[in-house]
Amino acid sequence: MADTTKRTTLGMVLKGFPRISETFISNEIRLLEKMGLRIHIFSMRQPRENFSHDSVREIQAGVTYLPETMTWGLPALLWHTFMLLLERPGRFFSGLKLLFSRFRLAPKKHTWLKHYMQAAFLVRKAKGMGLAHIHCHFAHTPTTVGMYAAHFEGVPFSFTGHAKDIYTQDPARIQDKIERAKFLVTCTKYNERYLTDISGGRKPVHCVYHGINLDLFSANGRPQAARSPYSIMTVARFVPKKGLDIILKALRRLRDKGLDFRYTLIGDGSDHDKVLSLIDELNLGDVIDMPGTVAHGEVVKRFETADLFVLGCRQAADGDRDGIPNVVAESMAMGVPVASTDISGVPELVEHEKTGLLCASESVGGMAGIIERLLTDDELRTQVIPAAREKVNQVFNNKKLIEDLGNIYKSYGVPCGN
Numbered sequence: 001m002a003d004t005t006k007r008t009t010l011g012m013v014l015k016g017f018p019r020i021s022e023t024f025i026s027n028e029i030r031l032l033e034k035m036g037l038r039i040h041i042f043s044m045r046q047p048r049e050n051f052s053h054d055s056v057r058e059i060q061a062g063v064t065y066l067p068e069t070m071t072w073g074l075p076a077l078l079w080h081t082f083m084l085l086l087e088r089p090g091r092f093f094s095g096l097k098l099l100f101s102r103f104r105l106a107p108k109k110h111t112w113l114k115h116y117m118q119a120a121f122l123v124r125k126a127k128g129m130g131l132a133h134i135h136c137h138f139a140h141t142p143t144t145v146g147m148y149a150a151h152f153e154g155v156p157f158s159f160t161g162h163a164k165d166i167y168t169q170d171p172a173r174i175q176d177k178i179e180r181a182k183f184l185v186t187c188t189k190y191n192e193r194y195l196t197d198i199s200g201g202r203k204p205v206h207c208v209y210h211g212i213n214l215d216l217f218s219a220n221g222r223p224q225a226a227r228s229p230y231s232i233m234t235v236a237r238f239v240p241k242k243g244l245d246i247i248l249k250a251l252r253r254l255r256d257k258g259l260d261f262r263y264t265l266i267g268d269g270s271d272h273d274k275v276l277s278l279i280d281e282l283n284l285g286d287v288i289d290m291p292g293t294v295a296h297g298e299v300v301k302r303f304e305t306a307d308l309f310v311l312g313c314r315q316a317a318d319g320d321r322d323g324i325p326n327v328v329a330e331s332m333a334m335g336v337p338v339a340s341t342d343i344s345g346v347p348e349l350v351e352h353e354k355t356g357l358l359c360a361s362e363s364v365g366g367m368a369g370i371i372e373r374l375l376t377d378d379e380l381r382t383q384v385i386p387a388a389r390e391k392v393n394q395v396f397n398n399k400k401l402i403e404d405l406g407n408i409y410k411s412y413g414v415p416c417g418n
Contacts, residue, residue: 007132013146016045018056024210031402077117084120119148138165156182167319188345211398219335226307229260233306238269243312250367303334314361332388355388
């Protein structure tokens, strides 16, 4: 077993770093560092955007990028795996036993060896860092790699489950990881119930909302009433679970009723061409602005002139669904009312007719109805907007939530500063 003295570093295994769609992770790392944690990031992918949020630049942690593929990365993976065998033969062969015991659970047989070798690469690159604990964001491949790395290093591991990583994975695979992990965290009460059920209640599931930096958002000076032409806004990845098709069809219905609006759709993704095709089919191109993926500061500026934020969250065919999208909380903090659906964890923040309006997912008519109400009912807006801001302040303050997360780490013996 590796030397366990002076272990003070928390290794954080991420799918990619930085990622423009994962502000919550960079904010978490930044605030944990302010609490005194010493963190090193292990990223399974290189950055895929040419810009990042301001919070990333405040992070002090070093970053090690793991080889992504078994093509160009194979020489490095083979070298470090072989060297690990020579340096820690006991851990290496017991790790192989663990690997083969899990092989039957692997949906993609071609990746099982890569993850094992990535873990070997990780622990050899971590020499001298004094890893005390490994935490993995997302319950799928990052946790697989982190689990093997923790075994090689002889330290505990834990993971945070979010959304797609939970609901598109065989429950048996998640249960296997839960049983081996020191603890697990998730970001909604909805997820907490699901994971507790999978684990049979044998291991506690800690629910900690992602939260947002409330210092960045203000509704001061903006009128609560909305006036035509209305400004409607969505920020989302172009993927099925965001329900962009439901929103667009609802907007077509409202336009047919004579509602005058402009719609800003921020983001990009695998369904980009489908979204463009539907916009053309519905003849909405003249009222839609699509700036693509933008930095967080630009999103905040767009909120300042928006009358409504809308998101059509749904459960996708593969089981994928949102938790609580941070942009929903940001909208509420900016004094922009939210129209969304009653899927997953969304109702934990957007309480129907209290802090926003919800409809059933997949309901075009329901979506059109709540959009129209939130734009035209001034009395409803004057009730919902301040209540939404108060709700976010109460339960989504990331400074308080990361303090809670840090205390969870402490309770399991992870070094957390003074």
